[in-house]
Amino acid sequence: MLTLGIETSCDDTGVAVIRNDREVLCEFLSSQIKDHSRFGGVIPEFAARKHLENLLPLVDAALRECDISGHDLDLIAVTRGPGLMGSLIVGVMTARALSQAWNVPLIGVNHLEGHLFAPLVDAEDLEPPFLSLIVSGGHTEIICVHDFGKYELLGQTRDDAAGEAYDKAARILGLKYPGGPEIERLAKTGNPNAFDFPIPLKNTDKIEFSFSGLKTALLWQVKKFDGGNIPVNDLCASFQRAVTESLMAKVNLAVKITGIRKVSASGGVSANGALREALRSDERFRTWLPAKGRCTDNAVMIAMAGANSWERGVRMNDVMPDPSLHSL
Ligand code: AMP
Ligand code: MG
Numbered sequence: 001m002l003t004l005g006i007e008t009s010c011d012d013t014g015v016a017v018i019r020n021d022r023e024v025l026c027e028f029l030s031s032q033i034k035d036h037s038r039f040g041g042v043i044p045e046f047a048a049r050k051h052l053e054n055l056l057p058l059v060d061a062a063l064r065e066c067d068i069s070g071h072d073l074d075l076i077a078v079t080r081g082p083g084l085m086g087s088l089i090v091g092v093m094t095a096r097a098l099s100q101a102w103n104v105p106l107i108g109v110n111h112l113e114g115h116l117f118a119p120l121v122d123a124e125d126l127e128p129p130f131l132s133l134i135v136s137g138g139h140t141e142i143i144c145v146h147d148f149g150k151y152e153l154l155g156q157t158r159d160d161a162a163g164e165a166y167d168k169a170a171r172i173l174g175l176k177y178p179g180g181p182e183i184e185r186l187a188k189t190g191n192p193n194a195f196d197f198p199i200p201l202k203n204t205d206k207i208e209f210s211f212s213g214l215k216t217a218l219l220w221q222v223k224k225f226d227g228g229n230i231p232v233n234d235l236c237a238s239f240q241r242a243v244t245e246s247l248m249a250k251v252n253l254a255v256k257i258t259g260i261r262k263v264s265a266s267g268g269v270s271a272n273g274a275l276r277e278a279l280r281s282d283e284r285f286r287t288w289l290p291a292k293g294r295c296t297d298n299a300v301m302i303a304m305a306g307a308n309s310w311e312r313g314v315r316m317n318d319v320m321p322d323p324s325l326h327s328l
Pocket of ligand 1: 137162163164181269270271272273296
């Protein structure tokens, strides 16, 4: 079974072809980071226009690379939400047109279910039930995967997502967008214990996150230097420690509450070295992580989630973009 995956929910245009449930035949990703970084964040209209320019050439390239024609495909899987409306429209409408033209069935994928599949690409031994920490620019949540298609949201952030917190912290420190990789880079030569930032909700018995207070704590700390020399590396390292400890506290709480000792993580923040190390070295559970390049948005995870749904018998007559689609 050949599945074409299409991802355009935010600012990455992704196209991939997989065989059966996880064999990656080819994978293309066109990132718009350079286009948006000069604005300090993603400009939705601009992102949609870039998807329009990039998507069909990437589909062509993918088919050429796999040496197949569109008619050879068995399924097209496209992200239908959540995400930016304009970006989703480009992906979904293109996928609908290709599905009609090639007479290939189409399935819409929840972007979050996509993220949940990212660690599975290289992990044959990760089987449900397991816990999935999704940490991205738009989401921070822990999902219990009872089975594929049977998901339970155990808890999420009250305010900012972890990636959003990294991006806002970077902006406070005058660093470029996206902030996560920059903060990680500078944190490498900083002291994680230089500043004692609050670890949000660390000792509560509820699975939930909050990062807006941490961001404000950073802002006040920066203001204290009053235009003097700001120890950016120490601030980055201390901020990264606080985010990581907060995420780890709730992962451990979820393991304790559910008794499930298998944890996967995905989304842009799961590329963070400190978080990867903390997850991998925690002996209370086993960890599965996507390759660093597949932490952020990509089409392989969308193709995998779509193929898995199709195999389970999910069928969709009318795939439409749904920017506020949430529950899995
Ligand atoms: P996504 O929303 O999954 O595309 O991921 C993008 C988000 O992940 C942005 O908010 C980035 O700042 C964040 N991010 C990417 N790489 C890292 C990293 N190495 N450390 C922390 N955050 C990161
Ligand atoms: Mg994402």
